Amino acid sequence: MKSNLTSRLTGVLALGAMLALTGCETVPETRTVDAKGPEAVNTAAINSQDWANAADQLVASLLSSSALENAPRTPAVLAVDRVINNTQLMVDTDLLIKKIRVALTQTGKIAITNTMGLGERAVVASEAAELEEMQTGKKQKLLVPDYTLYAKLIQQQDTGKKVTQNTYSFQMSLVQTKTGLTVWEEEKSIAKQTKRAGAVGW
Amino acid sequence: MKNRSSQALRVTGALFAAGLALAFTGCSTNVNTYERAESQAAPNYVADKRVITDNTLAGTFRVTAINQATVSGNLLKVQATVENLKNKLRTLNYKFEWVDVNGMAVDSPNETWKAIQLQGRETQTISTVAVSPKAVDFRLKFRE
Numbered sequence: 001m002k003s004n005l006t007s008r009l010t011g012v013l014a015l016g017a018m019l020a021l022t023g024c025e026t027v028p029e030t031r032t033v034d035a036k037g038p039e040a041v042n043t044a045a046i047n048s049q050d051w052a053n054a055a056d057q058l059v060a061s062l063l064s065s066s067a068l069e070n071a072p073r074t075p076a077v078l079a080v081d082r083v084i085n086n087t088q089l090m091v092d093t094d095l096l097i098k099k100i101r102v103a104l105t106q107t108g109k110i111a112i113t114n115t116m117g118l119g120e121r122a123v124v125a126s127e128a129a130e131l132e133e134m135q136t137g138k139k140q141k142l143l144v145p146d147y148t149l150y151a152k153l154i155q156q157q158d159t160g161k162k163v164t165q166n167t168y169s170f171q172m173s174l175v176q177t178k179t180g181l182t183v184w185e186e187e188k189s190i191a192k193q194t195k196r197a198g199a200v201g202w
Numbered sequence: 203m204k205n206r207s208s209q210a211l212r213v214t215g216a217l218f219a220a221g222l223a224l225a226f227t228g229c230s231t232n233v234n235t236y237e238r239a240e241s242q243a244a245p246n247y248v249a250d251k252r253v254i255t256d257n258t259l260a261g262t263f264r265v266t267a268i269n270q271a272t273v274s275g276n277l278l279k280v281q282a283t284v285e286n287l288k289n290k291l292r293t294l295n296y297k298f299e300w301v302d303v304n305g306m307a308v309d310s311p312n313e314t315w316k317a318i319q320l321q322g323r324e325t326q327t328i329s330t331v332a333v334s335p336k337a338v339d340f341r342l343k344f345r346e
Contacts, residue, residue: 060330
């Protein structure tokens with residue numbers, strides 16, 4: 001009677017252990033997440049959600065200002081100037097600039113020249129314009145940009161006893177080419193705190 | 203003897219309650235706000251319709267007002283005033299979506315989930331600008 005109970009108990013324990021072990025088995029799994037959502041992996045660096053948020057805040061600031069209301073034509077021609085990356089991160093600044101370009105183009109108030117400026121260059125478009133000049137003998141009329149966009153990324157690292165804070169500043173300026181005056185400027189910052197390994201509590 | 207032990211129990215209970223109250227006060231970071239008694243602003247308030255599927259979230263954050271304006275000539279700007287109903291720091295994820303005159307969603311690069319932190323009982327404004335002049339309506343979504 002006692003031995004029967006013991007063997008039954010052993011069986012239940014063995015089954016439980018097997019089930020528990022099966023539950024712990026980790027199968028490599030990949031899932032698609034919203035790159036601009038809270039599921040995006042958060043790191044001490046600038047993640048996909050941070051780029052999207054920074055771009056959105058900068059665009060909202062520019063559109064909320066009256067800078068583009070005084071444009072000499074619609075759409076106003078914009079050339080992307082230098083984008084300086086002064087962070088420790090090796091990142092493609094187009095992660096920020098492209099989002100801003102897309103948003104500004106969608107407004108219908110800005111047309112971005114791709115044959116001038118230090119940003120993205122459309123090489124084939126430039127060559128096509130040169131070819132057109134050669135074939136027709138007429139000088140192509142390139143539109144002089146009304147504005148240029150200048151941006152800078154800065155990182156500041158502050159280290160406490162248990163926490164390291166990385167503050168990323170996204171600075172952007174819109175310069176009116178005719179006057180050389182800055183007609184809009186903005187700075188948005190994202191601060192990220194990382195607890196050191198082994199540190200207890202914030 | 204019995205009377206003395208019950209008194210000791212009462213004192214211990216009171217001390218425990220006081221400790222608990224102090225502990226909770228230490229954690230809370232409520233915000234006191236001061237503003238002009240008679241506001242000079244004349245916001246264009248939007249009458250809103252609410253669909254609540256998460257009662258806990260609705261009990262944590264309350265939208266006290268939504269107002270709109272037109273910026274850059276023809277772009278819709280929407281601002282919502284959100285209040286943290288709790289006495290502790292809370293993080294809110296929110297997203298604005300845009301809809302055109304035909305009821306079609308306007309795909310916009312700024313339709314992203316954003317996170318804001320609100321201190322206890324704090325009120326903050328969240329806002330965005332539609333990058334397309336086609337946007338005439340909006341949806342504001344919250345999640346924890």
